[in-house]
Amino acid sequence: MKFDELLMIPGPVQVHSRILNAMAKPVIGHRTPEFSEIMKNCTEGLKELFGTEGDVYLISGSGTAGMEAAIASFSKLDRITCIDNGKFGDRLGKIASRYTQVDVLSFEWGKSIDLEEVEKSLENGSQAVAFVHNETSTGILNPAEEIAKIARKHSALVIMDGITSVGGEEVKMDEWGVDVAIVGSQKCLGIPPGLAAVAVNEKAWEFYNEKAPFYLDLAAYRKKLKDWQTPYTPAVPLFAALDEAIKMIREEGLEKRIERHRKLSKAVREWAVNAGLELFPQLNDYSSYSNTVTAIKIPSGVTDKELRGGLKEEYGITISGGQEHLKGKIFRIGTMGNIGKREVIATLAAVEDILTRKGAAVPALNAALEVLS
Numbered sequence: 001m002k003f004d005e006l007l008m009i010p011g012p013v014q015v016h017s018r019i020l021n022a023m024a025k026p027v028i029g030h031r032t033p034e035f036s037e038i039m040k041n042c043t044e045g046l047k048e049l050f051g052t053e054g055d056v057y058l059i060s061g062s063g064t065a066g067m068e069a070a071i072a073s074f075s076k077l078d079r080i081t082c083i084d085n086g087k088f089g090d091r092l093g094k095i096a097s098r099y100t101q102v103d104v105l106s107f108e109w110g111k112s113i114d115l116e117e118v119e120k121s122l123e124n125g126s127q128a129v130a131f132v133h134n135e136t137s138t139g140i141l142n143p144a145e146e147i148a149k150i151a152r153k154h155s156a157l158v159i160m161d162g163i164t165s166v167g168g169e170e171v172k173m174d175e176w177g178v179d180v181a182i183v184g185s186q187k188c189l190g191i192p193p194g195l196a197a198v199a200v201n202e203k204a205w206e207f208y209n210e211k212a213p214f215y216l217d218l219a220a221y222r223k224k225l226k227d228w229q230t231p232y233t234p235a236v237p238l239f240a241a242l243d244e245a246i247k248m249i250r251e252e253g254l255e256k257r258i259e260r261h262r263k264l265s266k267a268v269r270e271w272a273v274n275a276g277l278e279l280f281p282q283l284n285d286y287s288s289y290s291n292t293v294t295a296i297k298i299p300s301g302v303t304d305k306e307l308r309g310g311l312k313e314e315y316g317i318t319i320s321g322g323q324e325h326l327k328g329k330i331f332r333i334g335t336m337g338n339i340g341k342r343e344v345i346a347t348l349a350a351v352e353d354i355l356t357r358k359g360a361a362v363p364a365l366n367a368a369l370e371v372l373s
Contacts, residue, residue, distance in 0.1 A: 056197050089131065
């Protein structure tokens with residue numbers, strides 16, 4: 001018998017049946033009052049998740065489309081500082097280099113950033129800073145509030161990739177002083193890939209670049225938002241999915257949702273440590289670990305194929321491996337979206353089974369269960 005497979009990667013995530021059912025409804029016209037009502041509900045719900053009173057623009061495209069829209073639309077500046085301590089920080093720098101001069105602050109993947117280096121870069125003339133809040137490639141949560149505080153001292157624009165934190169981690173754009181932030185639909189929001197949302201405050205428009213790419217020019221989205229519309233044909237079923245997801249988030253309560261993400265990730269970390277595995281990154285304080293994905297070093301004597309391939313073949317469970325130079329060195333377990341205790345314990349039990357058979361781990365499920373009890 002073949003059971004439904006379990007997707008435990010840091011996006012795309014498992015999609016709840018309520019959201020799937022919402023997507024299965026007949027498609028409606030995107031220039032109708034019905035769609036505008038959905039658009040309004042989605043936008044107002046996202047403002048709560050971003051922690052902002054500013055605008056939120058919805059783009060039919062991936063999280064990377066949101067990243068490029070954010071940078072391209074607000075690139076009327078001489079130089080931008082991009083913080084790179086993982087795959088997606090690296091991507092921010094590559095996107096920004098197409099629009100302006102970039103000062104890339106590179107740190108070892110999996111290591112905390114040096115705030116003094118950020119300060120120096122801004123003192124040397126950078127007018128903006130772009131960074132990833134939650135770097136899923138390494139499992140680290142970067143200090144968003146502290147970065148924004150430094151930027152404010154220099155009146156610099158702050159662009160934050162919150163693609164894998166918004167909806168699963170505390171995000172307070174207005175309170176922290178973040179001017180532009182992005183989220184992707186297939187992460188903590190718990191719907192399929194294909195939507196990006198960009199939250200923007202008024203300060204950001206001082207840096208508006210009228211030569212932004214046609215489709216990603218946020219000025220067009222700003223204009224149509226007044227009518228609760230998008231400038232171009234949207235992915236209508238995904239808006240229906242997001243509408244349902246927002247309802248589910250409100251039913252759960254945002255604080256409880258964030259706490260659930262934190263508890264699930266802590267359970268994975270406690271299991272890993274007690275199983276004799278080594279967390280990646282190696283930090284002194286759990287508060288700097290991601291709460292939506294946990295990165296763990298693959299133990300010696302075990303290959304990526306044996307671990308992740310065996311997990312997929314034997315249990316129908318998919319987890320992620322490492323990217324770039326971390327390929328084959330780490331594995332990553334996602335704890336984002338609408339999953340719960342059952343999915344996490346099932347995944348840990350399956351990973352544990354494979355690793356203990358290889359003599360690379362010891363039984364430690366009780367450690368996770370204690371956290372989740």
